[in-house]
Amino acid sequence: MSANTALAEKYRNNFLKEIEEQVEMGDWVKMCMQCGVCSGSCPTNFQSAWEHPPQELFMMIRAGKREEVLTTTSMWNCTSCYNCIVRCPRKLPITHIMHGIAEYAHRLGKAPKMQPTRFFSGLFWKNCTHTGRVNELKLSMGLYFKDGFGAGIKEGMKMKDVAIGLLKAKRLNPFELLGGHKCKDQKGIQAMLKKAYEIERSRKAAKMAG
Amino acid sequence: MTEHVATNETILVVGGGISGMTAALEAAETGKNVVLVEKNPALGGRTSQLYRYFPKLCHPTCGLEINLRRLKNNPRVRVLTLAEVSGIEGGTGDYTATIKIKPRYVNENCTACGDCGRAVETMVDDPFNYNLGQHKAAYLPNAMAYPQRYVLDPAIIGTPDADKAKAACKYGAIDLDMKEETIQVKAGAVVWATGWKPYDAAKIQPYGYGRFKNVITSVEFERLADIHGPTGGKILRPSDGKEAKNIAFIQCAGSRDENHLRHCSRICCMASLKQTHYVREKYPEDGKSTIYYIDIRAIDRFEDFYQKVQADPSVTFIKSKVAKITEDEQGNPVCWGVNTEGYKRYTTPHDLVVLAVGMEPSVKGINIPGHIVADSSGFIEADPANGAVFGAGCASNALDVNRAVQSATAAALRAIQVVNKVAKAEA
Numbered sequence A: 001m002s003a004n005t006a007l008a009e010k011y012r013n014n015f016l017k018e019i020e021e022q023v024e025m026g027d028w029v030k031m032c033m034q035c036g037v038c039s040g041s042c043p044t045n046f047q048s049a050w051e052h053p054p055q056e057l058f059m060m061i062r063a064g065k066r067e068e069v070l071t072t073t074s075m076w077n078c079t080s081c082y083n084c085i086v087r088c089p090r091k092l093p094i095t096h097i098m099h100g101i102a103e104y105a106h107r108l109g110k111a112p113k114m115q116p117t118r119f120f121s122g123l124f125w126k127n128c129t130h131t132g133r134v135n136e137l138k139l140s141m142g143l144y145f146k147d148g149f150g151a152g153i154k155e156g157m158k159m160k161d162v163a164i165g166l167l168k169a170k171r172l173n174p175f176e177l178l179g180g181h182k183c184k185d186q187k188g189i190q191a192m193l194k195k196a197y198e199i200e201r202s203r204k205a206a207k208m209a210g
Numbered sequence B: 001m002t003e004h005v006a007t008n009e010t011i012l013v014v015g016g017g018i019s020g021m022t023a024a025l026e027a028a029e030t031g032k033n034v035v036l037v038e039k040n041p042a043l044g045g046r047t048s049q050l051y052r053y054f055p056k057l058c059h060p061t062c063g064l065e066i067n068l069r070r071l072k073n074n075p076r077v078r079v080l081t082l083a084e085v086s087g088i089e090g091g092t093g094d095y096t097a098t099i100k101i102k103p104r105y106v107n108e109n110c111t112a113c114g115d116c117g118r119a120v121e122t123m124v125d126d127p128f129n130y131n132l133g134q135h136k137a138a139y140l141p142n143a144m145a146y147p148q149r150y151v152l153d154p155a156i157i158g159t160p161d162a163d164k165a166k167a168a169c170k171y172g173a174i175d176l177d178m179k180e181e182t183i184q185v186k187a188g189a190v191v192w193a194t195g196w197k198p199y200d201a202a203k204i205q206p207y208g209y210g211r212f213k214n215v216i217t218s219v220e221f222e223r224l225a226d227i228h229g230p231t232g233g234k235i236l237r238p239s240d241g242k243e244a245k246n247i248a249f250i251q252c253a254g255s256r257d258e259n260h261l262r263h264c265s266r267i268c269c270m271a272s273l274k275q276t277h278y279v280r281e282k283y284p285e286d287g288k289s290t291i292y293y294i295d296i297r298a299i300d301r302f303e304d305f306y307q308k309v310q311a312d313p314s315v316t317f318i319k320s321k322v323a324k325i326t327e328d329e330q331g332n333p334v335c336w337g338v339n340t341e342g343y344k345r346y347t348t349p350h351d352l353v354v355l356a357v358g359m360e361p362s363v364k365g366i367n368i369p370g371h372i373v374a375d376s377s378g379f380i381e382a383d384p385a386n387g388a389v390f391g392a393g394c395a396s397n398a399l400d401v402n403r404a405v406q407s408a409t410a411a412a413l414r415a416i417q418v419v420n421k422v423a424k425a426e427a
Helices: A004-012 A015-022 A026-031 A054-062 A066-071 A082-088 A094-107 A116-131 A136-147 A149-158 A160-167 A188-210 B018-028 B047-049 B060-072 B115-119 B160-168 B218-225 B268-282 B301-310 B401-426
Strands: B011-014 B034-037 B077-080 B083-091 B094-101 B123-127 B135-136 B181-187 B189-192 B194-197 B216-219 B247-253 B286-294 B315-321 B324-329 B335-339 B343-350 B352-357 B360-361 B389-391
Touching: A004 A188, A004 B315, A015 A026, A015 A054, A015 A094, A015 A188, A015 B194, A026 A054, A026 A094, A054 A094, A066 A094, A082 A094, A094 A149, A116 A188, A116 B094, A136 B018, A149 B389, A188 B077, B011 B018, B011 B181, B011 B401, B018 B034, B018 B060, B018 B077, B018 B401, B034 B083, B034 B160, B047 B060, B083 B194, B083 B286, B094 B189, B115 B160, B218 B268, B218 B352, B247 B268, B247 B335, B268 B286, B268 B301, B301 B315, B315 B352, B315 B401, B335 B352, B389 B401
Parallel strands: B011 B034, B011 B189, B034 B077, B189 B389, B216 B352, B247 B286, B247 B352, B286 B315
Antiparallel strands: B083 B094, B094 B181, B123 B135, B194 B360, B324 B335, B335 B343
């Protein structure tokens, strides 16, 4: 049984309770009074990708729309500007809740795989934990080639003037492609990460079993 | 208004608005001596500044007139205007209040003939109209002011204008040598009825109050609609004097907001519903009201009032807390937000935006003499620790006129019980 089915089974028809218990800051969701000031003050203006604004997501959670909430791309579009937190008349930590729901959907394997923010987050994490340093060249190339080789080349060509400018200004080192710079204590970093994963895993497992 | 010596069987009422007047009269009509202290030059408070009140839409002059008549007929109430309590000492049954009385520069001889007002040239801001307009520096505070006596603004004292006023008066009523006085008043119980103040709308930064001329507050809108107001009862917008026919009302401007006022101010929804009547009254053909709300709280038994407004085709309800207001080139305020019914984004220009501002207790942040227990919003609690200092009206809670009167009567009753005990002990 997957984690997703296990949790869906555990909470049955009470998706709000599931969010409250499993999602970081999820216990705030019930405090929303549906005034809409979070969405109104959001600078993203819900361009096409922002399907459900925050207060609608909160209402969907209360209405038990589990599948829709976990698979939507909406919360992945949050830019963490914190406008909504500042304006919320009930002081809901909306930005954190958005990230909490996104992380939970990711954990259950429900999040849309190729959503750019999610894809980039995964890429960034792998990139920086690999050597302990961010390899910017590999990171941006990884993002260009997200939708296949053809699309990657096209995207790269679009940005070539910027890349050349960066090269000239010595802000981009082409040799980074061959491994790149590393932090001194490679082993230490990996050991630290391993320990952190362990702690996180046991904490989340306990929560899920809870 | 006979003078009488205040004893510890006297009841001190602080604040001469609808609550204070009610408490004073209820107590006096049972035979108690009352001292009523009002900081403005006339009684009536914020009630007298309304154009009409809900639900019957009658003019406040009516309700206040009845109280003023009771007051004129009752020798047991001593009214002190331009007076403020600066300290209270003692305890239940034995208080001594220090009261500062500002000079009015006009004595009892005044007949309110208005000659001084005509003689004086200096203009000063008119607080009765929330400073939307100006009036002469020798003025009657409002049309039905009680006491019906002129006031000289301190700004002209020592200038030739003051001498002009004095010369114009046929009754010798102007006394330019009046000085601030401090008196002591004994009292057995105190009714604290200092009312409320509109929440400072400039603090709600995204709404642009103070930056955009055509964003005003609900209390200011009352003055625009009133025939005694700065526009003579025409709803004209402040920026260019254009008729404001497309008006937005924004609910919860400050209220129900942890960043501003925690409490629901209770009256604002009804006030906006009431004010849509003004729009229709002034512009029956093409007046248009839009109410932006979180949820309409037509308190108590006013649901039918709400339903009638809902049925009015000139009124639109949009379920949304407006996120921000901007201004377009024509000076129209533009409301931005998301309609939570259908989650649709809107950007809507209006002629005028009226912020239904919340009630802030006037006691908040002020050091009430003595120890007063207040709730998290600053309203006075009914707490035994307050001794015989009883909150009444909007000093004790966010209330409409009707409930303020009920609350004042209750406070008067508590005060009466205290002074009765004092009287028994002394007999």
